[in-house]
Amino acid sequence: MKILNRELYFKQIEPFIGDSLVKVLIGQRRVGKSHLLKQIKDKVLEIYPSTQIIYINKEEYQFDGIRDYIDLMEYLDESIKTGSKYALFIDEIQEIDSFEKAIRSLQTTGNFDIYCTGSNASLLSSELATLLSGRYIEIRVYSLNYKEYLEFYNTTDSAQSFMHYIQFGGMPHLINLKDDPQVYRDYLIGIFDSIILRDVVSRYKIRNLRFLNDLIHFISDNIGSLFSANRISDYLKSQKINIQPKIILEYLHYLQQVFFIDGVKRNEIGGKKIFEIGEKYYFEDIGMRNAIVSFKPQDINKVLENVVYHHLKTMKYEVYVGKMGDKEIDFIAQKNGKKHYIQVAYLLIEQTTIEREFGNLAKIKDNYPKMVVSMDEISLSNMEGIEHLTIREFLLTFV
Numbered sequence: 001m002k003i004l005n006r007e008l009y010f011k012q013i014e015p016f017i018g019d020s021l022v023k024v025l026i027g028q029r030r031v032g033k034s035h036l037l038k039q040i041k042d043k044v045l046e047i048y049p050s051t052q053i054i055y056i057n058k059e060e061y062q063f064d065g066i067r068d069y070i071d072l073m074e075y076l077d078e079s080i081k082t083g084s085k086y087a088l089f090i091d092e093i094q095e096i097d098s099f100e101k102a103i104r105s106l107q108t109t110g111n112f113d114i115y116c117t118g119s120n121a122s123l124l125s126s127e128l129a130t131l132l133s134g135r136y137i138e139i140r141v142y143s144l145n146y147k148e149y150l151e152f153y154n155t156t157d158s159a160q161s162f163m164h165y166i167q168f169g170g171m172p173h174l175i176n177l178k179d180d181p182q183v184y185r186d187y188l189i190g191i192f193d194s195i196i197l198r199d200v201v202s203r204y205k206i207r208n209l210r211f212l213n214d215l216i217h218f219i220s221d222n223i224g225s226l227f228s229a230n231r232i233s234d235y236l237k238s239q240k241i242n243i244q245p246k247i248i249l250e251y252l253h254y255l256q257q258v259f260f261i262d263g264v265k266r267n268e269i270g271g272k273k274i275f276e277i278g279e280k281y282y283f284e285d286i287g288m289r290n291a292i293v294s295f296k297p298q299d300i301n302k303v304l305e306n307v308v309y310h311h312l313k314t315m316k317y318e319v320y321v322g323k324m325g326d327k328e329i330d331f332i333a334q335k336n337g338k339k340h341y342i343q344v345a346y347l348l349i350e351q352t353t354i355e356r357e358f359g360n361l362a363k364i365k366d367n368y369p370k371m372v373v374s375m376d377e378i379s380l381s382n383m384e385g386i387e388h389l390t391i392r393e394f395l396l397t398f399v
Contacts, residue, residue, distance in 0.1 A: 267332055
């Protein structure tokens with residue numbers, strides 16, 4: 001089985017190895033958190049050979065007996081010796097009830113270097129954050145971005161490589177499977193079922209599974225479209241289905257909690273207003289979306305938009321949808337006090353398309369970088385200071 005060294009994330013956590021801070025890796029199931037945890041374990045032993053390793057994987061049968069923080073402390077009491085230094089690794093820690101009480105207790109001893117992973121955004125709940133008093137670092141792990149994908153598959157950038165990536169996505173385990181669309185789809189659907197049934201339906205006691213699936217399909221078909229819970233509720237009522245907006249918002253929240261989708265708020269360009277109503281939704285992994293509703297050529301623009309969003313997040317950008325009067329900018333990407341305005345298009349063939357994509361950006365009067373990203377094979381010349389990048393150039397160079 002091939003394992004990718006996720007340097008993008010390892011570099012973020014390496015400075016804290018051996019530190020008393022609790023290191024928390026969060027992200028959707030099967031994006032590579034477990035392998036990253038094992039990579040960190042090897043590095044700990046390389047730096048501190050005398051450290052005792054305790055590794056608990058809650059997805060393995062042998063650890064089924066650790067159900068809550070009391071079980072965890074009892075298990076550790078049997079494993080530890082006074083005076084020794086330990087590195088504790090817990091994979092999928094949210095499966096242990098009230099785990100935060102054990103983590104805080106262990107942290108106060110000064111003998112534990114603690115690392116854990118989780119597949120739920122509420123892993124660091126307000127209670128845990130209060131208990132740890134800022135003594136933790138959280139790192140979000142994503143499926144492979146395009147550059148990682150090329151490195152992992154040991155291949156070069158090409159139109160064929162890119163099409164494979166945007167069709168099947170970047171779930172790391174795909175490389176270990178037969179290169180067959182149906183095999184890929186079966187694997188991705190298996191992950192989808194696990195996330196929905198185990199992380200959403202079971203954890204949040206979902207009763208209306210049919211509506212949850214309908215909602216996921218709706219989001220799949222409307223990537224990058226402004227979403228209104230009231231509008232969806234009204235549409236369902238026209239179909240003789242009575243689902244209140246409150247329920248729709250709750251289900252969307254659950255899907256975001258397990259990192260299946262991300263909601264992106266709108267930000268007023270030139271102002272400070274963040275709009276609380278009307279978000280856009282993007283998938284953690286585009287391959288998962290395509291497995292649910294099938295990849296169709298007419299979806300290419302929304303798929304490209306999702307891929308750009310995913311790349312921005314892997315590069316640790318804070319991302320908003322830009323609003324300027326009745327005009328919209330696909331993404332405002334902010335990091336380290338700087339921002340970029342980004343429009344995503346399929347092909348810049350028609351003059352009207354060029355004028356629309358560049359024109360919206362030209363109306364923004366500040367001096368932050370502005371760019372149009374498209375699937376064209378060759379970049380156009382800059383227009384009014386607005387850069388054009390092919391999407392493959394963007395994914396390989398934009399950091």
